[in-house]
Amino acid sequence: MHWRKSLLTLAMAGVLAACQGEGGGGDGGTQPPPPADGGVDAGVVDAGVDAGTGDGGVDAGMDAGAPYTASVTVAATRTDSRLACFKGNGEPECNLRLYQVMVEAFVDGDSTADYNTGYGTSHHKGDLQGIINSLDAIQSTGVNALWLTPIFTSVPVSGQDDWASRLDATGYFASDYFNVDPKFGTNAKLKELVERAHARGMYVFLDGVFGHFKVNASDYASPQGRTLSTTGQQGGTGRAAVYPDDLDFFKEVATHWVTEYKIDGWRVDQAAQVPVQYWDDLRTAVAGAAADVSYTNAAGQTVHPLGYMVAEIWSGPADIASHGFGTAASPALLSAFDFPMRYSLVQTLAVEESGTGNRAASNLQAGYQNQLAYPAHAMPNLMLTNHDLVRFGDLLQRGGLAEPQDGAWWARHKAAFSFMADYSGPITLYYGDEVGQELPGFAAKEDNATCAVRGVCDDHVSRTSAIVEGIPTTVGAPATVLTPAQADLKHYVASLMALRDAHPALANGSRTHIYSDDSVYVDRKDTGTDHVLYVLNAKATPAVITVAGTAIGSAGALVALLGGTDVALSDGQYVIALRPYEGRFFVIASPTADGPQTGPGGGLSGQGPLARCDAPTVDGAGPLGKELFIRGSYVGGDNFGATPASRRFAYKGDNIYQVVVNEPDVTAYTFKFASADWSTELAVLDAAPVVIASEQPMSRAAGPGKESSIAIPEAGNYVFSFRINATNDGGELMVSKCP
Template identity: 35%
Template sequence: MNTISKLKLTMRSLGVALLLGTATATAAVNSGNATLNRLEIKLAGQNIVTGFNPSTTSYDVTVDALPVTVSVSAAPAASDATVGFTVNGVSLGNHSVATLSTSVNTIVCKVASGSASSTYTVNVSANVIETGRTIHFKGNWSSTPYAYIYSNSTPAKEYCGKWPGTQLTAASDGWYTLSLPDEADKTALVIFNTGENGSERYPTDQMPGIALDFEGNHGWYLLSDKKWYTSNPEGPQKPAITVSPASGKVKGSSVITIDIANEATSISGSFNGRTLSLANGTNSIAVADYLADGEEGTLTVSASNSLGTAEFSATFNRDDTVVVSGLTGDWRELSIYQVMVGSFQHSDRGASGYSQMWGPQGHRKNGNIKGVTEALDYIKDLGMNAIWLTPVFDSSNGGNGDERLKATGYFANDYFKIDPHFGSEAEFRELVNEAHARGMYIILDGVFGHHSNCTGASPNGNYVDNRTAANVRGSDAGNIAYPGSLAYFKEVVRYWMENFEVDGWRLDQCYQVYQGGHNYWYDLRMEVEAVANERKNRGEQWGTLGYMVGEDWTSAGRITVTQQDGLKSVMDFDGKDNLVNLSAGVGSIGWFLSSDAASRGYRDAGVNPTIFLSNHDTSRVGDFVDINSSPEELMTRHAAVAAYSGPACTYYGDEIGDKSGNGNADNKARTSGRISGFSANEQRVHDYVAKVFKARSENPALWRGSVQRQQIGKEVEVITKTDAETGNKVICIFSQQNTSVSIGGTGEDILNGGTVSGTVSVQAWVPVFIRMN
């Protein structure tokens, strides 16, 4: 075959091959499959059909506004498929543009392949932007409620008529509604009532109304909860997940409870890599089934329904170490050591601290958490069993004041972080663990009535209502409003108790939380006690005390935060003044120790105040009683505190008679903390304080005993304290002169050692404690 013939044959073969290839390429792919791989209705370049699934043929879509222009297109699964659209009945081809009307728009995509066909429908409507506000009220009252809505502006305004206001309209399930006039904004107040001659009203007579400060267009006020909700609290809700404990250290004997509320339709979870079988309601998982001692694992939970999805994730560490503390869990036994974090101690191994703080010149400002940790043995040896830290929450980004104010800690911007100037969360956890290892509680300073630039969400999505809010005192208004902030601060106390095993709370300017005729300390105390009890029931040792003490700086008879079953302890400023001044000599001590709270002016039942001699806002006791000339009189005052039936607090430095510096009246006591290098008199008073508080820890009669008072003239007080539960009996003798006192039996001198019988020699201003046989 010649070359030309070969070339013709080759070209003919190539043509056949190309022809066959073309036939193969044009054969239909997925013929008979009338589904779509992609459906796009694009508005401003964005596909409004989100989450497209080929097997889902109907979609409801909302857009911000109508009319709008959209493009429509689809990609069929089969290569031989035909695609066509209709928009509100008007036929269009694939890859077309259409204008949607102001009403509901129906876009239909028809797909055909072979003998198969299918239809996809997209309904497009505009979001309904609701205007105006509506209140919903449920009080289970005997008659239809009214709403009297007004403002405290000058002049005052009435928005829905004069008293008793406007009658609400009955809805369903006991709810009543009222549409608010536009002028009734978030500053307006409402008093719910049952009419001119009705007997029911909330808030009660002479109390201001409830602020209409709910978010959004609807406010639901459930009287039993005494707070606003943004949706019907009794209606359908997105699932909610509550895990207790929420994270952190757990024992092998512990049980983690997972509560899933609001009827989730899909639930999943895992712990330490193992799948969990969970259901709506309460689920319990045993730590020992998932973690070995010392092992760490992550717990994840997800729950969803048609209204949304809730998710949870946290890390747990199993620690079966048992610390024998010797503590009873009765907060009357507290011997608290208060430290001002910024001025107490600085450790070079910790955070840098602040450089300035409100306080006396020439004294430490850069104290840190690590410094407190390194002083724990000193505090323990002093006979203390608890530490109150001034606030350690993050104040570094606050908007109020300069660094001097931020360094005090009393104006936080984030209640879920440790201030980085003081240390890290890890360093705080180390402090708590080391204190617990020594049998000491940790008490945090909670400032829940004012803040500085705290605008972020909590881990659970709660916020601070940061409007100025009048309080029961009528002065010193804070910038935290209740009940809008209640959920946030309930979460705060639970977070630190569950995640860091915090044992108690000192509460700054606590009268600020009594607002609108309601003492919200009742609600917060219920939450603290609930967390403490949950932890007890799980077998936890720490984070179970639930101690709360308020600072309501006024005389006993004017204290309000104990009303409405609120706080059960407050700082005893009257008691402090009595013991510091001793206007009747040791007779002032006898009266104080033998008088219960009611006879000292506290009006509400079940209140046991916390006694102290100084704190960070007052002058020091050492300013009134000189360590150099009258060390014994300092010893007397500390002995009186140690013999008190109830919580006792010692401000750092008072154990050595420290004096205030040259600061302002409310910050001059923030002197540099010292734990060594004492003078002879300082060491003498320090050692005596350690003895009386050690005696307090070993004798329940001293911290909870009943009192029998015997006066010998005006210069000797014999206080006999007896603990009914154990029979422990201690005689405390306070004298202004050298004397001998009959004790009517035999006992042990628990401060000086040795057995005494019949009579006891007492040195002037140096009390003795005798434990009777």
């Protein structure tokens, strides 16, 4: 894209996106925030669902040879139930299954309401009528909620070019927050959409952009006469909000659509742009508005709008906690998208946007460990894709892992969705992922001057025209007919969503991690009398896992769900066979009173010289000849940008470097050991998570996606140590709690 054309969006990225830079080498396990959503390069559970091929029997990319085997005698980890959706209290928010629609790119149902421009490769004609036409098809995926990208009016400014109009089409820079953009429809059409969705038992959430707006937004007063500020920093046609000056205006916005249209809440765009102390004001206002109105749901019951709010904070767990959730003493928002877990999921079953991935199944447990950074009221929300991310299918192709004609391509999709079904808390599907949508001919990241013109920059390439069964994508076009593979995947997704309804332990249950290694992953979920075992094979080779009944707390048969075969207990063990990329769910019909039997564990304090917390410092910089720091996504780490003295290594002799760090609370983050200029980057071999008190192999870790993760289970002082090898490109590291 030419610099002239990218100036608007680049300016807003700097001013508004609150980007926390990649630090020259690491990205903290996340990708940089999107450039202000503009687009610039920089219901029956039934038998017979085939999770193995998904395309009628094509098995390319999967190994049908000798199976991988593993034996599990004790549970790896007994997890606590500290987060809201792990407590089994039946919160409806925990079983939310959102379906995200990018309005301008979805379905054209009204030829008089079109943008005809935008980012991505869609027809750019999407509108509210197209969504109404698609409600039955959307609901058939098994979701129970709808999230629309912003629909408020963006008024052109004098002389704006097509790049500003493309930004308008996203809706993320609104002028008039109290009226629907006529290029999407009318206020009456939105009310119709909400009422029709509610009649089907679906919640409706709008996209709230409360941290920035279009430069002319101050010209459009609220119904109560409030106007937006004009002093916030400007970039292109956008301006940053000013708090607390704009607080009352946005409180009126947030409550107006609940009170007048009975929407059920908000997805909150770039939530870190609003100072965290004001989220309590906004959340409380929405809850109050929801309590004052009601509607009739599909069961004929009179209910209040849900009042749910979920934050987009595109960063590591520490930033999500500090900018979104707040603290236990001062709660801010109650839910935020779980970007760290999303990256763990795609790193394991595909590749992340940077191209690194195909990691061990144990990487999924590392994703869960990040949740230790969140306060107890948190309800993380897991997604596979959104409008700023590359679709899962395109990531498979980017990694050279599978193509749409391969059975493995569909099986990996099913594996990812099965993991989402096991997730405690709300989940979000991005339109088209349920049918394996991808952009033909796109795979490699494109950073040349024309990607925005062609609609294939990573931050908007997933904004494709919708594939909705039985619905024309544009007015006058024939109705869409799914291929057998697409229909099979959609059917499987719907079965998983029904499974979450039937088994509350999945959406709202405590999780005990039983076992994971390179290939397999095993969890137990519990709430009340509902006990479910989830087993996933994350690799291309068939797997047979032998599990002791005591390890999972079971004394009888495992009753298979989704039409699978039950597994009997024989000599105190279960033998579970898994096809490549297969996820299986079982009811633990005879749970033992003691539950899963955990192993002896090694504690948090290691042994040997790498565990010493009092080793004297030796003069000089040692064999590396430079200072290294723990650089990461911890609080105060500036998302890998900072090099604080409190995390600077000292040389201790014998090729050993150490620093003692005070961790004041339970937390989790990603990190590298890196120099200030990023000329040296080290982490656990293969970006594996840290096992506290264990010596682990270390290697060079240059570039994004090579960082390691750590979960700090209790407050205290921890020594971070590494021993560099003779060639200065690896060695061993350890993290150990000090006495």
